[in-house]
Amino acid sequence: xxxxxLSKLQLLDCKGASHIIIYxxxxxxxxxxxxxxxxxxxxxxxxxxxxxxxxxxxxxQLAYTQGLSTADKNNYDESVRGYGRMLDKCDAVITSxxxxxxxxxxxxxxxxxxxxxxxxELVEISQKTPHxxxxxxxxxxxxxxxxxxxxxxxxxxxxxxxxxxxxxxxLELHLAGHLDIxxxxxxxxxxxxxxxxxxxxxxxxxxxxxxINLAPLVQSxxxxxxSEIKWLEAAAVKVPTVASKIGSFEDMIEDGxxxxxxxxxxxxxxxxxLIVDKDFKIQIAENAYQSVMTNSTTSAIKKNFLEG
Numbered sequence: 058x059x060x061x062x063l064s065k066l067q068l069l070d071c072k073g074a075s076h077i078i079i080y081x082x083x084x085x086x087x088x089x090x091x092x093x094x095x096x097x098x099x100x101x102x103x104x105x106x107x108x109x110x111x112x113x114x115x116x117x118q119l120a121y122t123q124g125l126s127t128a129d130k131n132n133y134d135e136s137v138r139g140y141g142r143m144l145d146k147c148d149a150v151i152t153s154x155x156x157x158x159x160x161x162x163x164x165x166x167x168x169x170x171x172x173x174x175x176x177x178e179l180v181e182i183s184q185k186t187p188h189x190x191x192x193x194x195x196x197x198x199x200x201x202x203x204x205x206x207x208x209x210x211x212x213x214x215x216x217x218x219x220x221x222x223x224x225x226x227x228l229e230l231h232l233a234g235h236l237d238i239x240x241x242x243x244x245x246x247x248x249x250x251x252x253x254x255x256x257x258x259x260x261x262x263x264x265x266x267x268x269i270n271l272a273p274l275v276q277s278x279x280x281x282x283x284s285e286i287k288w289l290e291a292a293a294v295k296v297p298t299v300a301s302k303i304g305s306f307e308d309m310i311e312d313g314x315x316x317x318x319x320x321x322x323x324x325x326x327x328x329x330x331l332i333v334d335k336d337f338k339i340q341i342a343e344n345a346y347q348s349v350m351t352n353s354t355t356s357a358i359k360k361n362f363l364e365g
Contacts, residue, residue, distance in 0.1 A: 076101055077095055107284060148167070177355055180293060180350075186262040186294060197250075198218070260290065264294050267296060270296050281303050
């Protein structure tokens with residue numbers, strides 16, 4: 058297998074290929090040439106995409122996009138349409154969740170499901186920094202935001218978070234990444250701890266420093282298509298996750314066994330049990346670790362594939 062960075066791609070790189078996979082790339086002249094050449098030589102081209110960012114009917118569901126200026130919205134929409142054009146030029150599509158696959162079947166007849174798993178490198182990094190229960194009576198919740206589009210997801214659980222911060226003075230909320238901190242959260246002072254966005258190699262260490270991982274998603278088709286990666290990453294360092302009961306979280310997490318699923322109205326109740334029941338929290342984390350290591354790493358799927 059040969060991997061080529063898009064910025065360095067040349068037609069010669071495709072010489073001798075039996076299959077070509079284009080990962081989440083826009084419609085560029087060099088890629089159009091690749092598709093044309095592959096078509097002439099009978100080489101199938103697969104488009105790999107892990108979000109519903111190829112049609113504006115999905116991205117328009119995000120509060121973030123609706124808050125953009127007209128010029129910025131036009132630019133954003135054009136980038137989305139660029140992904141859509143590239144998808145259209147490929148023969149088939151590879152994607153990571155059941156909901157994504159369902160939506161993509163409206164665009165391509167051949168859709169291959171390839172769930173997200175942890176690489177061996179990420180597993181090894183995670184195993185060097187497993188979560189350790191500290192004897193300081195504090196409970197640390199963590200929200201790791203990959204992008205500012207996730208602000209609306211945090212807003213959904215904010216009332217539950219505020220109520221818990223008021224009730225449990227030993228509770229801390231750790232916020233990392235690109236997130237605007239609301240005033241009604243910032244007012245909790247020392248109970249709020251912020252961290253900058255970190256490289257993925259540093260993320261396991263950061264996640265392992267907290268006790269409960271928060272993975273909220275507002276109900277929408279776009280969010281139902283999101284992967285379970287936040288649960289995988291936390292499980293790898295033995296941190297339990299409370300996730301919204303939608304999409305891949307619901308597909309992959311066994312509620313109360315290797316994770317905790319919450320509807321929009323259940324967040325306080327579900328979080329509170331993890332805050333007060335340390336044994337339950339530890340058991341969820343251990344079960345999640347075992348589940349992910351058995352089923353959701355590159356080594357595991359290779360082993361399962363060979364045995365199957």
